[in-house]
Amino acid sequence: MAAKSFDMIVIGAGPGGYVAAIRGAQLGLNVAIVEREHMGGICLNWGCIPTKAMLRSSEVFHLMHRAKEFGLKADGIDYDLDAVVKRSRGVAKQLASGVGHLMKKNKITTVMGEATLPSKGKVSVKTEKGTEELESKAIVLATGARARELPGLEADGDLVWTYKHALLPPRMPKKLLVIGSGAIGIEFASFYNTLGADTTVVEVMDRILPVEDAEISAFAKKAFQKQKMKIMEKATVKKLDRAKGKVTAHIETGGKTEKHEFDTVISAVGIVGNVEGLGLEELGVKVDRTHVIVDEYCRTGVDGLYAIGDLAGAPWLAHKASHEGVMVAELIAGGHPHPVRPDSIAGCTYCHPQIASVGMTEAQAKEKGCKIKVGRFPFIGNGKAIALGEAEGMMKTVFDEKTGELLGAHMVGAEVTELIQGYVVGRQLETTEEDLMHAVFPHPTLSEMMHETVLDAYDRVIHI
Known part of the structure; x- marks a missing residue:
């Protein structure tokens, strides 16, 4: 069967990929998008959106406890974790189905399956029905990233969670350890702490939220401590001893190791790019620590092959991916877009x-x-x-x-x-x-x- 030919093929339908596809279609290109799992990618399904829905629930819960301050009466304040999760999943589902609708509206060919690049300009997609062959002079890699797992701290979904488990919690943690105080770690710490979990955050750097201005980090730390969150800086989790219903964490700080007991651990120690299984090395694409090396226009150095979003490195933000997607689509359509400047991209953390x-x-x-x-x-x-x-x-x-x-x-x-x-x-x-x-x-x-x-x-x- 002959390969179907397109002006542009996008691999990955997260906020980088689907936006690139839409902009390409707006510019008159015949576009195909390949997605192996969920339209909207991690951001809409397991990241930015459902976490904000959950954090909104915890914010309202926090405000209900303050009712008296506002001259209001609220008795027997409680929460239903399953209902909180259900609401967040509903929000994610609504938006993900919206992306599918946008693909149809813009006449973009959607192929659900796993992509590989067998040779330059070719994409092979393993779908439920078999293999589909596609070809294009312009291919955009937008395969995103996943949670980094450290040896000995791997998630098991029961005692040790990644962000995915934390969004579909099997239970409410009583004593929670969060490893990593970047945006993801702090948001989950904030959510569970507000709902009453006894929360400890461990950060390897000398302060929490290490990418923020030092004064802002210090202010946030005080606010979290006021909310009874425990913060351990310059600290490393050396190992986790798992037993029935409990985890003993060996935490090293100031040269000595102490043991602390928890019932739940959330690991939020960064991300790794989804570079495997695509055939990038054979094509001559340069990869550095799981991220594809690109120039300011997201070009990989291999003719007609671009990489955008988390796959192409920091800052790992959805809005950066979307803007890179637009830029690359305009480039492919023969335009002269401005490169995306990383220093003009805002970072937002939705903790309290x-x-x-x-x-x-x-x-x-x-x-x-x-x-x-x-x-x-x-x-x-x-x-x-x-x-x-x-x-x-x-x-x-x-x-x-x-x-x-x-x-x-x-x-x-x-x-x-x-x-x-x-x-x-x-x-x-x-x-x-x-x-x-x-x-x-x-x-x-x-x-x-x-x-x-x-x-x-x-x-x-x-x-x-």
Whole structure:
């Protein structure tokens, strides 16, 4: 049977792949997309979306406990973990089926199955019905990544969980150990801690949320400790002894190892790219520590072969994958897109309190030799934050003293994952401190703090 020919083939239907396919179709290309498991990929089915649905449940639960503060009465507050999970699965399912609809609407050929690249420009897909052969001069790899498993700390779904088990928990943990304090680890720690699990977070680096600005990390740590979360920094889980219904973790910190007992462990120690079984090495694709090496336009160095999203390395964020997908589709269609700048991509963590950032931290700006001006503003100085009962938080901006360029912005507190976008747009438009000072922010809003932190950098702050 002759291979079906396309202008562009995308392998993987996560937020990188399906967006690339849609943009390609919009530009008049005949597009095929191959997916082995779920439309929408990890993000929609097992990542970004269902975790936010679960975290929303825990946020509402937390607020119910604070009812008295708001002049409200709520008795016998409780939760049903199965119902919380069921809601999150429903949200994920709704969005995943939406992706399928978008493929049909844009006349994209969908092939469900496992892809390999037998030779340049060729894709072979093992489907339920047999093998389908496809060909194209432009192939986009968007196969994503999976949880990294460390030797001795492997998940078993019972005592030791990955993010997938944590999203479909067999039970509510009583005493929980979370290994890793990046976004995934902290979000699950926050969720289960809010629902009453006695939670300990172990981080190998010298502080939790190591990619964030040090001041924001320190603020978040205090907030988590106030919520009775235990935080162990510069600590390593050496091994786990598993017994019936319990795990003994050997945790090394400050040169000595202590044993701690838990009933559940969540491992969130990073991700590895899905590079196996595609035939990449035979094609001459360079892979470094499970990630495909690409240039700024996501080209692999093999003619007509691109790699986007988690597969192509950090930052491991859905919105980065989507933008790379659009860029690559435009390139394939003969356009001249701008490369995606990693330093203009915001990171958001949906724990309680939320954390969001874009651009350089204060330390990174200093390392680069920039002469900087730094502004800070606390939530306690903002009327809307106090009215919401969310007076815990802070914002911080970093400017280049000479040019007024906004180098970075960092936030911790209520709804900062929505607010950060103001600074993202500002950086995209190459805004200066003057532009931000002249912008009129509506009152009363949390966004006014974004104005105040800029004013503070230049000793003009009003409300503190």
